[in-house]
Amino acid sequence: MKKPHDNEPPRLAIKRLDAPYRWLVQSESDPEVWYGVDLLENGRVGQCDCDHFRYRLAGMAAESKHPYNGLRCKHLVIVREALLNALLLSMANDQYEHEARHQQPNSRPAQAGHHAS
Numbered sequence: 479m480k481k482p483h484d485n486e487p488p489r490l491a492i493k494r495l496d497a498p499y500r501w502l503v504q505s506e507s508d509p510e511v512w513y514g515v516d517l518l519e520n521g522r523v524g525q526c527d528c529d530h531f532r533y534r535l536a537g538m539a540a541e542s543k544h545p546y547n548g549l550r551c552k553h554l555v556i557v558r559e560a561l562l563n564a565l566l567l568s569m570a571n572d573q574y575e576h577e578a579r580h581q582q583p584n585s586r587p588a589q590a591g592h593h594a595s
């Protein structure tokens with residue numbers, strides 16, 4: 479019987495390389511090993527140095543017309559998740575700063591549920 483947390487992806491360390499789409503991901507079984515990941519290869523499916531990707535997924539990834547997570551190893555998925563989280567946080571911060579900048583210095587705080595148009 480599988481426990482719910484068995485489906486959780488592992489938390490592996492990642493390091494950015496020379497471009498925002500090139501990363502290293504630490505191996506789950508051997509912390510000494512880091513796999514090189516490129517998110518834009520294979521029509522944005524990505525490419526990874528791990529055995530799972532090279533022997534099982536690379537062929538399908540190279541032939542696929544549309545990128546999706548079924549063609550990605552866990553290393554590719556982990557890096558994409560981390561980047562998406564960073565992007566969402568950055569967008570949320572931008573939104574907050576935009577709202578703060580447009581607030582009148584002496585105005586009373588807007589009441590929840592009421593939106594002046």
Ligand SMILES: [Zn+2]
Nearest residue numbers: 526528551553
């Ligand atoms: Zn991999």
